[in-house]
Amino acid sequence: MTEQATGVSHGGSSPARRDGSAPTKVGIMGGTFDPVHHGHLVAASEVAHLFGLDEVVFVPTGQPWQKDLDKVTPSEDRYLMTVIATAENPQFRVDRIEIDRSGPTYTLDTLRQMRATYGPEVDLYFITGADALGAILSWHNVDELFDLAHFVGCNRPGHHLSDTGLPEGKVSLVEVPALAISSSECRERVRKGEPIWYLVPDGIVRYINKTGLYLES
Ligand code: NAP
Numbered sequence: 001m002t003e004q005a006t007g008v009s010h011g012g013s014s015p016a017r018r019d020g021s022a023p024t025k026v027g028i029m030g031g032t033f034d035p036v037h038h039g040h041l042v043a044a045s046e047v048a049h050l051f052g053l054d055e056v057v058f059v060p061t062g063q064p065w066q067k068d069l070d071k072v073t074p075s076e077d078r079y080l081m082t083v084i085a086t087a088e089n090p091q092f093r094v095d096r097i098e099i100d101r102s103g104p105t106y107t108l109d110t111l112r113q114m115r116a117t118y119g120p121e122v123d124l125y126f127i128t129g130a131d132a133l134g135a136i137l138s139w140h141n142v143d144e145l146f147d148l149a150h151f152v153g154c155n156r157p158g159h160h161l162s163d164t165g166l167p168e169g170k171v172s173l174v175e176v177p178a179l180a181i182s183s184s185e186c187r188e189r190v191r192k193g194e195p196i197w198y199l200v201p202d203g204i205v206r207y208i209n210k211t212g213l214y215l216e217s
Pocket of ligand 1: 029032034105108127130131132182183184
């Protein structure tokens with residue numbers, strides 16, 4: 001089976017699409033995905049529609065240095081769940097770029113690698129939660145980040161981005177009602193023995209049941 005057929009790419013990702021043509025607008029969906037849920041999938045689909053993206057590349061975070069790493073599920077489990085969740089959508093694929101890179105995960109490194117892979121002609125859109133985007137000004141080399149990609153923050157209903165210092169035209173916010181689902185709530189429900197059917201794809205329920213993820217806090 002080829003990489004394109006599985007929708008998975010390993011490290012140096014191939015920018016070729018299923019029909020062999022090169023994409024011109026690519027979404028990079030960054031998140032910890034612990035676990036990936038239907039809110040993420042709806043958000044990616046909605047942003048792809050709104051911005052006319054050719055594809056959305058899900059990039060599970062390798063080592064989210066700003067979090068207590070003992071509490072974050074091993075990256076290989078988060079990666080596999082993301083592959084399972086996106087497998088049926090030909091517009092979605094998953095990249096191991098952050099999983100395979102050693103050290104703390106910085107979006108700047110990811111976007112530099114993606115830019116090198118896709119070349120200067122392709123428009124990159126970095127998609128993530130608006131909460132995560134709110135901290136964007138504390139990231140390294142903000143000006144270079146904005147040169148590398150347009151940023152799209154996905155909002156839960158009623159959420160407002162508190163930081164008004166974001167540069168004009170570089171950031172878009174999209175309200176996604178399905179983001180009422182949250183990864184932390186899914187983890188908590190599993191820990192308490194409550195169902196997560198329909199909050200996450202069926203394959204994710206089965207993966208979590210099979211591996212025993214999230215049973216302990
Ligand atoms: P987070 O703090 O766990 O998430 C913040 C909020 O955004 C949560 O409500 C989360 O909901 C939501 N969210 C996260 N990813 C999302 C997505 N792709 N689509 C929609 N909602 C999303 O954030 P995180 O997951 O650790 O980080 C998000 C991205 O920002 C990652 O790519 C990460 O590497 C990057 N980041 C980079 C730096 C840096 O370079 N210095 C620093 C921080 C974050 P759920 O919990 O339900 O997902």
